Amino acid sequence: MNIGQASERTGVSAKMIRYYEEIGLLPSAARRANGYRDYGDREVAVLQFVRRTRDLGFSLEEVSALLALWSDKKRPSRDVKRLAETHIADLERRIREMRAVMKTLRQLAQHCHGDERSDCPILDDLAKPRAPSAKRARRT
Amino acid sequence: MNIGQASERTGVSAKMIRYYEEIGLLPSAARRANGYRDYGDREVAVLQFVRRTRDLGFSLEEVSALLALWSDKKRPSRDVKRLAETHIADLERRIREMRAVMKTLRQLAQHCHGDERSDCPILDDLAKPRAPSAKRARRT
DNA sequence: GTTGACCTTACCATTGTGGGAAGGTGCAGG
DNA sequence: CCTGCACCTTCCCACAATGGTAAGGTCAAC
Numbered sequence: 001m002n003i004g005q006a007s008e009r010t011g012v013s014a015k016m017i018r019y020y021e022e023i024g025l026l027p028s029a030a031r032r033a034n035g036y037r038d039y040g041d042r043e044v045a046v047l048q049f050v051r052r053t054r055d056l057g058f059s060l061e062e063v064s065a066l067l068a069l070w071s072d073k074k075r076p077s078r079d080v081k082r083l084a085e086t087h088i089a090d091l092e093r094r095i096r097e098m099r100a101v102m103k104t105l106r107q108l109a110q111h112c113h114g115d116e117r118s119d120c121p122i123l124d125d126l127a128k129p130r131a132p133s134a135k136r137a138r139r140t
Numbered sequence: 141m142n143i144g145q146a147s148e149r150t151g152v153s154a155k156m157i158r159y160y161e162e163i164g165l166l167p168s169a170a171r172r173a174n175g176y177r178d179y180g181d182r183e184v185a186v187l188q189f190v191r192r193t194r195d196l197g198f199s200l201e202e203v204s205a206l207l208a209l210w211s212d213k214k215r216p217s218r219d220v221k222r223l224a225e226t227h228i229a230d231l232e233r234r235i236r237e238m239r240a241v242m243k244t245l246r247q248l249a250q251h252c253h254g255d256e257r258s259d260c261p262i263l264d265d266l267a268k269p270r271a272p273s274a275k276r277a278r279r280t
Numbered sequence: 281g282t283t284g285a286c287c288t289t290a291c292c293a294t295t296g297t298g299g300g301a302a303g304g305t306g307c308a309g310g
Numbered sequence: 311c312c313t314g315c316a317c318c319t320t321c322c323c324a325c326a327a328t329g330g331t332a333a334g335g336t337c338a339a340c
Binding site for chain 2: 316317318319320
């Protein structure tokens with residue numbers, strides 16, 4: 001089948017299918033006499049796998065690792081689980097950060113009239129010079 | 141003061157200070173006779189404002205809007221609050237999405253032995269062809 | 281034979297940041 | 311005075327992942 005059909009069946013845009021091939025995430029697709037890429041059920045399955053892992057937030061690099069694990073029938077399931085849990089931990093960390101930011105923003109917004117008046121605690125706070133306060137997450 | 145000092149005091153890299161100027165987020169810095177950019181307390185305050193808003197996850201475009209609101213002494217606080225709340229809503233949405241993903245991943249990981257054995261429900265699930273199931277968030 | 285839907289490659293844009301090269305400047309020590 | 315080092319300047323490249331578009335080839339239907 002053509003790339004358009006493969007795209008339609010997997011939800012991966014033709015653009016991205018070509019890109020994945022270009023960066024080596026996918027093997028080079030077979031070509032027909034006219035130069036068109038040709039896809040079969042196996043390729044479609046791989047694309048669905050990629051689509052699914054992308055939807056779960058894995059980076060292309062992680063997807064690549066997952067594809068390798070997938071095709072290696074003898075790899076220990078530990079390897080897969082570790083990758084998944086690392087990703088989960090990453091999501092947890094990002095969510096924690098975002099929640100902290102939200103908390104701050106909510107507090108700021110709460111004290112802002114939000115009407116015609118021009119005085120605004122949000123901007124006042126944003127403009128307040130921060131205490132140097134522990135430069136960065138120090139790892140010492 | 142030179143860009144290096146300004147960077148150190150604000151936590152914004154010299155690279156980024158130049159970039160912000162280039163894209164018009166910041167006005168062109170004053171130059172000394174030798175061509176070096178020259179920063180004073182006012183500029184440092186603006187950079188701190190930018191740094192702070194960036195830390196709170198606002199995009200440069202939003203930062204630009206906030207800077208404009210900040211310098212417009214007569215704008216209604218409603219404008220500021222709206223921008224902040226839009227950002228909060230955005231964070232909420234993203235967190236919801238990430239939590240949904242985490243839930244799925246946790247379920248998958250939970251059923252994976254994670255040991256030497258090679259059978260792995262995570263990969264099995266990722267490989268399962270999805271039911272077409274409501275293509276995308278349809279807006280009809 | 282023409283039209284329209286598809287395919288091909290190739291390049292550009294996005295967002296925000298870092299890296300580095302090539303060259304000028306400024307100061308301190310010899 | 312010269313040298314070295316730390317700083318500044320601009321310019322270009324890279325990343326991640328995706329979309330857009332243009333210029334051209336192909337195929338099927340009419």
